[in-house]
Amino acid sequence: FIKAMWCGDTECEKAVKERMAATARCIPFEQEKISDKCVCCGKEAKHMVYWGRAY
Incomplete structure (x- = not known):
């Protein structure tokens, strides 16, 4: 787990999911x-x- 700040935009959430x-x-x-x-x-x-x- 990591703690990080997020703008709340679902596009950013999707980008994090794709990249990481x-x-x-x-x-x-x-x-x-x-x-x-x-x-x-x-x-x-x-x-x-x-x-x-999630594993």
Whole structure:
């Protein structure tokens, strides 16, 4: 699992899935701001997300 910021755009989520074979696994209620930018597109991030692979 990794923690990364996400803009909330489903296109970014699809891009992460295609590139890394990872999907958004959890968006915690208590958000931790670890960056201002989306890990995928660089736009303003809205959510801190746990990303991971499902086996």
